[in-house]
Amino acid sequence: MDTTTTPRPALSFxxxxxxxxxxxxxxxxxxxxxxxxxxxxxxxxxxxxxxETPTYYGLPMLKEPVWIGAVPLYFWLGxxxxxxxxxxxxxxxxxxxxxxxxxxxxxxxxxxxDVVGAGLLTYDLGRPSRFYNMLRVFNPRxxxxxxxxxxxxSGAANTGALLLxxxxxxxxxxxxxxxxxxxxxxxxxxxxxxVLLSNTAVPVWNLGRRSLPLLFMASGVASxxxxxxxxxxxxxxxxxxxxxxIAGKVGELAATAALHLEVRRASPRAAQxxxxxxxxxxxxxxxxxxxxxxxxxxxxxxxxxxxxxxAMLGAVGSLLLRFAVHHAGKQSARDPRASFSSQRRALSGQxxxxxxxxx
Amino acid sequence: MEPRRxxxxxxxxxxxxxxxxxxxxxxxxxxxxxxxxxxxGLSYDNTAHLGASSWRHVAFIEREKPLESQTxxxxxxxxxFHSDVxxxxxxxxCLENCPTGAIIRTEFDTIYVQPDVCNGCGYCVAGCPFGxxxxxxxxxxxxxxxxxxxxxxxxxxxxxxxxxPTDSILFGELDELHIKAExxxxxLHAQGVSEARLYGPELDGVDGTNxxxxxxxxxxxxxxxxxxxxxxxxxxDAWRSVAVGAAAMALLAVGTIxxxxxxx
Numbered sequence: 001m002d003t004t005t006t007p008r009p010a011l012s013f014x015x016x017x018x019x020x021x022x023x024x025x026x027x028x029x030x031x032x033x034x035x036x037x038x039x040x041x042x043x044x045x046x047x048x049x050x051x052e053t054p055t056y057y058g059l060p061m062l063k064e065p066v067w068i069g070a071v072p073l074y075f076w077l078g079x080x081x082x083x084x085x086x087x088x089x090x091x092x093x094x095x096x097x098x099x100x101x102x103x104x105x106x107x108x109x110x111x112x113x114d115v116v117g118a119g120l121l122t123y124d125l126g127r128p129s130r131f132y133n134m135l136r137v138f139n140p141r142x143x144x145x146x147x148x149x150x151x152x153x154s155g156a157a158n159t160g161a162l163l164l165x166x167x168x169x170x171x172x173x174x175x176x177x178x179x180x181x182x183x184x185x186x187x188x189x190x191x192x193x194x195v196l197l198s199n200t201a202v203p204v205w206n207l208g209r210r211s212l213p214l215l216f217m218a219s220g221v222a223s224x225x226x227x228x229x230x231x232x233x234x235x236x237x238x239x240x241x242x243x244x245x246i247a248g249k250v251g252e253l254a255a256t257a258a259l260h261l262e263v264r265r266a267s268p269r270a271a272q273x274x275x276x277x278x279x280x281x282x283x284x285x286x287x288x289x290x291x292x293x294x295x296x297x298x299x300x301x302x303x304x305x306x307x308x309x310x311a312m313l314g315a316v317g318s319l320l321l322r323f324a325v326h327h328a329g330k331q332s333a334r335d336p337r338a339s340f341s342s343q344r345r346a347l348s349g350q351x352x353x354x355x356x357x358x359x
Numbered sequence: 360m361e362p363r364r365x366x367x368x369x370x371x372x373x374x375x376x377x378x379x380x381x382x383x384x385x386x387x388x389x390x391x392x393x394x395x396x397x398x399x400g401l402s403y404d405n406t407a408h409l410g411a412s413s414w415r416h417v418a419f420i421e422r423e424k425p426l427e428s429q430t431x432x433x434x435x436x437x438x439x440f441h442s443d444v445x446x447x448x449x450x451x452x453c454l455e456n457c458p459t460g461a462i463i464r465t466e467f468d469t470i471y472v473q474p475d476v477c478n479g480c481g482y483c484v485a486g487c488p489f490g491x492x493x494x495x496x497x498x499x500x501x502x503x504x505x506x507x508x509x510x511x512x513x514x515x516x517x518x519x520x521x522x523x524p525t526d527s528i529l530f531g532e533l534d535e536l537h538i539k540a541e542x543x544x545x546x547l548h549a550q551g552v553s554e555a556r557l558y559g560p561e562l563d564g565v566d567g568t569n570x571x572x573x574x575x576x577x578x579x580x581x582x583x584x585x586x587x588x589x590x591x592x593x594x595x596d597a598w599r600s601v602a603v604g605a606a607a608m609a610l611l612a613v614g615t616i617x618x619x620x621x622x623x
Binding site for chain 2: 013014015016017018019020021022053054055056057059060061062063065066067083086087089090091094095096098099102124125126127128130131133134136137139141142143144145148186187188190191192194195196198199200201202206209210211212213214217218220221236237239240243244247248251329333336339340343344346347
């Protein structure tokens with residue numbers, strides 16, 4: 001049939017003609033503009049602030065990060081996997097035969113964390129079937145690109161080490177090498193997720209960029225130690241894991257305080273999500289759980305039950321921490337004044353940590 | 360590779376009449392799906408913001424505050440319009456964050472998302488300091504203004520600029536647009552519109568933008584950030600902390616193992 005004479009309703013050559021569309025109600029549950037009022041608009045103090053600093057009807061200036069709960073869950077799992085892989089490597093090098101079970105279990109946690117974590121990240125994608133595009137390029141400016149390569153490398157190395165751990169000779173040496181690579185990649189794996197968050201326009205994440213990596217890495221150590229403590233089969237192994245966890249929990253509490261200070265110094269407005277709303281409640285809960293867990297670990301003595309309880313609290317505390325930081329970012333992006341006030345402070349030279357436009 | 364041409368927009372809000380022809384022309388040409396029939400109650404603005412399927416957005420600032428240069432018969436009042444669009448930054452947060460290479464700089468010096476590569480990771484959405492690019496949940500990919508890449512390749516001006524009845528949206532070579540913007544600014548200042556200011560070229564945090572605007576109030580009034588910074592400019596701070604954290608983690612692991620080894 002001659003196509004030139006066939007009438008057609010429309011040509012679909014437009015850039016967005018292939019955009020997939022469902023019903024509006026599902027695609028746009030409530031329009032983003034009317035969804036939220038900036039936090040705290042009802043108080044008298046903010047009414048004055050409202051009059052003084054303009055916004056566009058209080059609508060969000062930034063787009064809220066689109067990530068779902070699978071992402072903070074991965075942050076926790078990836079952090080634990082990274083800190084665990086590093087501990088496994090050190091146990092192989094310095095631990096001798098006695099700590100071999102710990103090295104194995106830590107490697108197992110590393111490998112499982114990497115593989116499950118990659119699955120969680122794929123699940124979060126808008127087009128999961130295109131997950132492999134993550135390894136299409138290496139973009140050193142994008143922490144997500146760097147992280148994709150670190151996670152892939154770590155997953156491959158840890159899985160390889162796990163599969164070859166009972167072999168001798170060449171394959172055994174190859175397995176040791178893989179374990180070494182996995183152990184070294186564990187450190188950036190536990191930390192890059194914080195760089196990923198801070199490398200955004202979201203005020204609370206960006207302004208906390210110095211303490212956030214330390215917080216995530218300390219929290220990774222705490223959760224790795226806690227999980228290994230729960231899975232330990234000997235007293236020696238349990239004691240080692242517990243020490244690792246205690247150090248992690250101390251670091252986690254210190255870095256949480258540092259995050260509060262860092263963001264508040266840059267912009268009190270941008271620090272609001274750390275103390276208010278859902279994210280504030282989650283962060284407070286995470287801090288309380290971690291502190292309780294720390295006290296529990298330090299006073300558990302020879303009681304196995306108390307040590308287990310403390311480990312459980314520690315693991316849950318660092319999980320909650322990731323969700324707290326995740327939700328703080330969402331809350332921060334919805335508040336136009338968080339961006340405006342921190343940028344104005346940076347312009348006038350008040351913001352100590354925001355003077356970045358010259359670099 | 361040097362771009363073949365450097366093009367952009369100059370949007371002069373002082374001659375915008377809020378007709379939304381740009382929004383409509385953009386939707387029509389690009390065959391953009393609708394984004395819900397929503398009544399916001401915010402002046403005449405039912406689009407509310409730029410998004411995955413709104414690549415031009417006209418803001419309506421209706422308020423009880425007069426402009427210095429205007430005389431109104433009805434007391435303190437002003438109503439200003441502003442057609443917002445992707446800024447096509449020189450340092451684009453979206454492009455620099457993209458882990459797949461889906462976002463590229465074209466031969467026209469514009470920023471373009473390749474829909475056949477994007478896997479919908481959402482990192483560009485968080486990386487844009489202007490809150491422009493977004494992901495549609497049903498489509499799963501990130502979308503934004505292409506500066507009518509397809510029309511540029513056919514030597515046509517972008518649909519919004521073509522449709523604008525007052526030439527509030529000017530399309531052209533960036534150098535010429537800068538001259539036009541400066542000339543217009545001087546003209547307005549001479550006429551007593553002292554609030555007039557340019558937005559775009561002076562934004563050092565993103566090394567300037569290819570979409571420039573003439574505003575008559577603070578950027579915040581238009582929901583524009585006063586001093587946006589591409590996140591990459593502050594990224595080294597975070598990596599430095601990772602280095603410190605890594606050293607601490609390694610020492611901690613060694614210490615843990617050595618102390619456990621010494622135990623009975």
